[in-house]
Amino acid sequence: MRRRKIQQGRTAGILGTAIFGAAAVLGLVLASGALRPRSAIATQEQPGAITVTIDNFSFAPMQLEIKAGTEVIWINKDDVPHTVVSDDHKLFKSRALDTDEKFSFTFKDPGTYEYFCSVHPKMTGKIIVK
Amino acid sequence: MSDYIEKNQDNDGVDRRGFLKCMAWAGTGTLCLVQGGVLKSFALADVLQKNVGNLKGDLSFVQISDSHIGFSKPANPDVTGTLREAIAKVNALPTPPSFVLHTGDLTHLSKPEEFDTLAESLKSLKTERIFYVPGEHDVLNDNGAMFHERFAQGTQGDGWYSFDQKGAHFIGLVNVLNLKAGGLGNLGHEQLEWLEKDVAKLKSSTPIVVFAHIPLWSVYPQWGWGTDDSEQALSYLKRFGSVTVLNGHIHQTMQKIEGNITFHTACSTAFPQPHPGEADSPGPMKVPAEKLRGLLGITDVNFVRGKHTLAIVDSTLQG
Secondary structure, three states: OOOOOOEEOOOHHHHHHHHHOOHHHHHHHHHOOOOOOHHHHOOOOOOOOEEEEEEOOEEEOOEEEEOOOEEEEEEEOOOOOEOOEEOOOOOOEOOOEOOOOEEEEEEOOOEEEEEEOOOOOOOEEEEEEO | OOOOOOOOOOOOOOOHHHHHHHHHHOOOOEEEEEEOOEEEEEEHHHHHOOOOOOOOOOEEEEEEOOOOEOOOOOOOOOHHHHHHHHHHHHHOOOOOOOOEEEOOOOEOOOOHHHHHHHHHHHOOOOOOOEEEOOOHHHOOOOOOHHHHHHHOOOOEOOOEEEEEEOOEEEEEOOOEOOOOOOOOEEOOHHHHHHHHHHHHOOOOOOOEEEEOOOOOOOOEHHHOEOEOOHHHHHHOOOOOOOEEEEEOOOOOOEEEEEOOEEEEEOOOOOOOOOOOOOOOOOOOOOOOHHHHOOOOEEEEEEEOOOOOOOEEEEEEOOO
16 A cells, blocks of 8 residues: 655644634733734744654653643554543644654743544653753 | 363353364364254365265355455565455355355445445355445545445434344444544444434343444454443343354454453454554564465354354455
């Protein structure tokens, strides 16, 4: 089978949050006064991007501390598909990532973000944004 | 060890020693059958060559599982080929099965072309009908919409249903949707409510066969091998004299008897997974090529009216 390498969600997730995101999420963003200008969203390939590796049915590192505005890239190194989904199912949600496929999301606001793999929900992770 | 019942506390035709002996052979091609309250076992090779008589029950059906069409990694680069071998195995049974149950993970990535290949391959099965329940690999990205449209038309809710065959009641459950962070397989409130109503009208003597993808018993929760709300589902089935639960997901045969409930998991037709806890993760297990077919297989189930225990035979693709 042909394997496609795709990078999805680099900006779609963020735009999705800003434009289509649930009222609760938007409200949170507004309340924190952190709604950034669109130009910030479009920032590509930030040099400080941090990678979380999905391997052996776990996220490594399982817990990650980053500064606000950091892009996190997940890459699946397993032979089975995994997803990266925020616990609220809204803030970020990847499609199923096949081997070597990636998903990324930029965390703009400080807070603790828990997420899991919706295919194998025992797989959980946490991003702490300072 | 005797071939005959030594201690049969549940009066269900199976004692623990006889059962364990049977299980030791399962996977290497053995038929275990209860006749007249006596557990008998036969080498599957003899069954296939029709060297043994009187194995016919009132109903026989086959379970296949975890075909993972689309998977192409080293653990098995030709999953369509091994599915075809499994189909040939079913078609070689002395009595064609009344129907076939596919207990999920038809595909690896829920892609339309993978569903196509699966459906096309199964057309050569010599049986009247195939029933499906989805695995988590069949509901990626669309919450199971494509699976539902193609393999679960006319079902209830997210794809659950029941039907009757020769006096036995069959129930297909869906436990791979709406999974919660940190949790296991999930049936959900709506499905549980439906199940309670579905079995309420049945006599307690009705044999029940439940099939679902993820095990409905706690096989190894650390790897997600269990279902969060299965206890509640099983509580609705406690009053029945004979309940058989057939699952897939873990790509190996495993069996447990609890009261009148027999739990059984089937082999995959695609690739093996490690025994619980014997690897870092439950991912596909690469074995030497000559050993692969000994770890893949099908499950043949025989139901004899009036007997409490269904005869469950696992046979591998080898030999």
